Amino acid sequence: MDESATEPVRARAYVLAAHPHWRESRVNRRLLEAARAAPGVVVRDLYGSYPDFDIDVAAEQRAVEAAPLIVLQHPIQWYSMPPLMKLWLDEVLTYGWAYGHGPTALQGKDVWLVATTGGSEGSYHPQGYNRYFFDAFLPPYEQTAALCGMRFLPPLVLHGAHRASEAAIAEHVQVYAERLRSYPDWPEMDELEPCPACVVPPLDRPLPT
Known part of the structure; x- marks a missing residue:
């Protein structure tokens, strides 16, 4: 189900899906459809909801508070997340609410990264053109979760999305849907x-001041 701008829904998961060009997506578009079909899952298409990048911070905070699992679903762009998802983190995870001295609203929740890469798994290697294993690019995600008192779950990643076979994509989408259902x-x-x-x-x- 899609989260409305004003009424948060109690859910098992809140999926933040960010892709600047959904029509061109081979994998993330199907992952988005699977999330929308999963029972008890609320989905926010960030680029569809905020095409002007004017994020409704209060509505987003209410939606995050209503779910024990926060899913960050996006393609990897320049070894990080798309710009609108980064803006979401900047504006929604505020000091005194998401982190800081004393209790926070996100304490005890889980964060799950569901990502795709254009490069093959072999390209994320010291001898590959990306020069590092993929895990080397995860500390900003892990520490963001930790600073907010959230547990960072093992990511679900599909490498080489541009060239992945239909069978590989279907299997990946099935795993995603099953994980959402069973969390x-x-x-x-x-x-x-x-x-x-x-x-x-x-x-x-x-x-x-």
Whole structure:
């Protein structure tokens, strides 16, 4: 289901899907359709909802508060996320609400990155043209989650999306849909480390004057 701009819906997951050109997407468009069909999942198409980049911060915060799992679904662009998703993080995850001194609204939630890359898995290697394993680009996601008191779940990534076979795409979409339906009953959940404590001293982020 799609999240309205004014009325948050209690859900098992809130999917933030960001792709600047949905019509050109081979994989993310199908992932978006699977998320919309999953029971108990609320979906926000960021580029469809905010074409002018004017994010409704209050509505987004209410939607995030209403779900235990936050999904960041997007193609990897320049080793990071699309610009509208970065703007969402900048504007929605505010000091004093998402992180900071004392309790935060996101404490104890889970964050799951569902991403696609244009480069093959082999390109993310010290001998490949991307020079690093894909995990080397994850610390900003992991630390964003940790600073907000959220657990960063193992990402679901499809490499080489431009050249992936139909069978590979279908299998990937099926895994995504099943994971959304079965959360939080994933086999590996009991083996995951708890979220690290990241206490921000008040003097590091003084309130505006």
